[in-house]
Amino acid sequence: MVQQLSRLFEPGRIGKMVLKNRIIMAPMGVPRIATRGGYLSKEYLAFYEARAKGGVGFIQMSISALGKPWATGLTFAPGSLSIVDDEHLPSARRFVDAMHDHGVKVSFQITHHGAVLSWMLHKMPPEKRPRGLRVVAPSPVPFSQTGEVPHALTVSEIHALVEAFGEAAKRGKAAGFDAVRIQACHGYLIHQFLSRRTNKRADEYGGSLQNRARFACEITRRIRQEVGPDYPVIIRLNGNDFLEGGITVADAVQHAQLFAEAGVDALDVSSGPFESHHWQFLTMYQPSGALVSAAAAIKKAVKVPVMTVGKIDALMAERILQEGSADFVQFGRPLIVDPELPNKAMEGRWEDIRPCIYCDTCMRSLDSSTCSVNPAFAKELEYTIEPAQQSKKVWVVGGGIAGMEAARTLAERGHKVTLYEKSDKLGGQWNVLSAYRPEQGSLVRYLSRQLDKTGVKVVVGEEATQQMVEEMKPDAVVVATGASPATLDDVPGIDGERVVFAHEVLTGKVQTGNEVVVVITGRGSRGLAAALFLAEQGKTVSVVAKSKIAWGLNHNIKLALLENLIKLRVAMFPDSTLESVTDKGVHIIWDGGEPPERGGPRYEVLFLRADSVVLAAGLRSENALGERLSGFMPEIYRIGDCVEPRGVLAAIHEASEVGRKI
The missing domain is CATH 3.40.50.720 (NAD(P)-binding Rossmann-like Domain)
Incomplete structure (x- = not known):
C-alpha cells in the first residue's frame, strides 16, 4: 500500500460492523442486467463481483422496495434485487455469500418511491404499467416531472408504511445482508416528508422541521426494533437540495442530529432531488467534491460515522479522511468505469486507473446501462479480451x-x-x-x-x-x-476577421473582445463550453442556437451548463438563424416572439452587438x-x-x- 493513502485503506467501523477499508461502492441500479421479478442473475452477480474483487470494502445495494405493492408502488425497483417476500430471500442470500467470499460487506436499501412513482409509470408503455397502483406523497403537491397530483397519505397509512419498513428490514437481515440503509433523499417519499417544498401537512407529520422528520425517525426506530441493537442501520439524506425552498445544509445538520438520536449507526450524505438531478450526479461542469462540505458540517454535529460521495478520486478521498470531513468515501461512477480502482490505488498505479469523465452517459442510457469509457460495463460476462489467434x-x-x-x-x-x-x-x-x-x-x-x-x-x-x-x-x-x-459558408460576413471558431477559443489560440456572440448550429457541447469559458472571464456573452439550447446533450450536463450560464447572465436565443455578420455585430432571426394568435409576429429580426463572433457549427x-x-x-x-x-x-x-x- 502506498503511504499517501494510509487512511483510505485502514479498517473502519459502522456500529459493530468492521470494514476492511474506507472505500464504499455507492448504490447504483443497473437495469440492463436486472432479472425479472428481482431475482439474482449471473450478469448481475458478475457486475458486483468485479467490483468486490476490485478491492472495495463495502457495497451499498440500490433500492429494494417494501413488501406490500400498495405501499411501495412496485414489487421491486428496476435494476435491483428484491426482498419483497420470503421467496426472494434465497436469491439475495446467494448474492451476499458471493460478496462475503471476497471479504466485502453488503447493505440493502429500502425506500418508498412516493410521487416519483408517477415518473416511473410515465416512462412505461401503457400495457406494461401495473394496475391499481396509487401515487402517494405527504401532500397533494403536483410532481414536478409529470404534473400528476399524488394522493396525500393519511395518518393510518403512514403508520402502515412504518410497519412495512420494519418488515422489509427484518427480511433483509434474514437474507444475510450486513446492514440496512434507509433511503431518505433524492426526492423519494421520505425526502418528500423532509422537504418543505413537498410537505404541506398541518398535522404531526408536517410544519416544523422536527415534525417533517418524524416519519423518518419513526421508520428508524421501527427498524431498530426489528433488527436488534447490534445490526447496523444507515440512513442516506440530502446534505443540500440546491433548490430554492429545499433542504439546506443547516436543515440537513438538524436532520442528522434527529436521525442519530433515533438510533442510526451512520449517516450517508448525498444531494439532489429530481429538480436538481445534476447535484446528485455531478458532471464535468461542476466542482470535484462539491458535496463534501455538507458532509463535513454534519460530521461536526454528530458522533456517528459520516459518508460522503460525489466526483471524488482516490487522492481526494484520502485528503477528505485526513482532514476529518468524513469517515468513509463512496465511489459510484468511478467504479463503473474501473472496477479495479481500489486495488490500483492501493498499489500506487495512478495512471492505470481508467478515469470517469463525468459525461453523464450512464444516466442518459440508464435502461441500457452504457458507459462511454468502459465498454465492459454491465457486459462483464460477454466482454473479454482474448489473445489473437495470429499476431498481425x-x-x-x-x-x-x-x-x-x-x-x-x-x-x-x-x-x-x-x-x-x-x-x-x-x-x-x-x-x-x-x-x-x-x-x-x-x-x-x-x-x-x-x-x-x-x-x-x-x-x-x-x-x-x-x-x-x-x-x-x-x-x-x-x-x-x-x-x-465545420463552418457556415452561406452567411454574409462569416469569413470576416471577427469570426473565430469555438475550438480556437477553448484552446487559447485566439482572444476575443468583451462583447461576444456564440453561434451554435450543432448539438451545443463545444459552443456552450466556449460561452461558459468566456462568461467566466467577465465578458458579455450571447448564445444564438439553431435549435433548443443544449438539445443534444445528456440531461445532467444540460442542467449544469444552463445553471452556470444563467448564473453568469449569458443571454440565450434558441431556435434562431444567423443572417449576417457585420463589423458591429450580427443579425439574427429569432423564433422567440409572440405567436400570431397573440398579436405576433413570432419571428423577430434582432441585431446583437459583438466585438467577436464564435462559431460552433459542429464537426465534419x-x-x-x-x-x-x-x-x-x-x-x-x-x-x-x-x-x-x-x-x-x-x-x-x-x-x-x-x-x-x-
Whole structure:
C-alpha cells in the first residue's frame, strides 16, 4: 500500500460492523442486467463481483422496495434485487455469500418511491404499467416531472408504511445482508416528508422541521426494533437540495442530529432531488467534491460515522479522511468505469486507473446501462479480451480517443501495432475540452500510459498515406482520422476577421473582445463550453442556437451548463438563424416572439452587438484516407468520428469492438 493513502485503506467501523477499508461502492441500479421479478442473475452477480474483487470494502445495494405493492408502488425497483417476500430471500442470500467470499460487506436499501412513482409509470408503455397502483406523497403537491397530483397519505397509512419498513428490514437481515440503509433523499417519499417544498401537512407529520422528520425517525426506530441493537442501520439524506425552498445544509445538520438520536449507526450524505438531478450526479461542469462540505458540517454535529460521495478520486478521498470531513468515501461512477480502482490505488498505479469523465452517459442510457469509457460495463460476462489467434502487423491511423483505444486493445491481444498521428500530440478533439477543463485530460493520459505499457509504436507529427501503406504493407489498417470543425459558408460576413471558431477559443489560440456572440448550429457541447469559458472571464456573452439550447446533450450536463450560464447572465436565443455578420455585430432571426394568435409576429429580426463572433457549427468527418484505401486493403476498418461525428461513446466502443475483432 502506498503511504499517501494510509487512511483510505485502514479498517473502519459502522456500529459493530468492521470494514476492511474506507472505500464504499455507492448504490447504483443497473437495469440492463436486472432479472425479472428481482431475482439474482449471473450478469448481475458478475457486475458486483468485479467490483468486490476490485478491492472495495463495502457495497451499498440500490433500492429494494417494501413488501406490500400498495405501499411501495412496485414489487421491486428496476435494476435491483428484491426482498419483497420470503421467496426472494434465497436469491439475495446467494448474492451476499458471493460478496462475503471476497471479504466485502453488503447493505440493502429500502425506500418508498412516493410521487416519483408517477415518473416511473410515465416512462412505461401503457400495457406494461401495473394496475391499481396509487401515487402517494405527504401532500397533494403536483410532481414536478409529470404534473400528476399524488394522493396525500393519511395518518393510518403512514403508520402502515412504518410497519412495512420494519418488515422489509427484518427480511433483509434474514437474507444475510450486513446492514440496512434507509433511503431518505433524492426526492423519494421520505425526502418528500423532509422537504418543505413537498410537505404541506398541518398535522404531526408536517410544519416544523422536527415534525417533517418524524416519519423518518419513526421508520428508524421501527427498524431498530426489528433488527436488534447490534445490526447496523444507515440512513442516506440530502446534505443540500440546491433548490430554492429545499433542504439546506443547516436543515440537513438538524436532520442528522434527529436521525442519530433515533438510533442510526451512520449517516450517508448525498444531494439532489429530481429538480436538481445534476447535484446528485455531478458532471464535468461542476466542482470535484462539491458535496463534501455538507458532509463535513454534519460530521461536526454528530458522533456517528459520516459518508460522503460525489466526483471524488482516490487522492481526494484520502485528503477528505485526513482532514476529518468524513469517515468513509463512496465511489459510484468511478467504479463503473474501473472496477479495479481500489486495488490500483492501493498499489500506487495512478495512471492505470481508467478515469470517469463525468459525461453523464450512464444516466442518459440508464435502461441500457452504457458507459462511454468502459465498454465492459454491465457486459462483464460477454466482454473479454482474448489473445489473437495470429499476431498481425496493424496500423492505426489517427491518435484521437478512438485510435488510442483501438491501438491499446489490439496490442493487449498480441498484435504488432503502430499508431500514426499527424499532429504533434495525441488526443484529437478531446484536447479541445481538456484545454478548458484540465481534469478531462486524465482520459488521454490514461490511454497514453496504456500505449506505453502494451508496446504500441507511436509516431506523431507524421501523416500516414496510401503510398506508405502500399510500401510497408500492414496486414490491417484501422482508420480513426476523426473530424474537423465545420463552418457556415452561406452567411454574409462569416469569413470576416471577427469570426473565430469555438475550438480556437477553448484552446487559447485566439482572444476575443468583451462583447461576444456564440453561434451554435450543432448539438451545443463545444459552443456552450466556449460561452461558459468566456462568461467566466467577465465578458458579455450571447448564445444564438439553431435549435433548443443544449438539445443534444445528456440531461445532467444540460442542467449544469444552463445553471452556470444563467448564473453568469449569458443571454440565450434558441431556435434562431444567423443572417449576417457585420463589423458591429450580427443579425439574427429569432423564433422567440409572440405567436400570431397573440398579436405576433413570432419571428423577430434582432441585431446583437459583438466585438467577436464564435462559431460552433459542429464537426465534419475526415475520411479521405479511408476512402482511398477502401477496396485496396483486404482488411480495413473505420471507427469514431471519421465515420460520423458522434463523440467519445462511439469512439471508444467502436474502437473496442474492432480491437477485439482483428
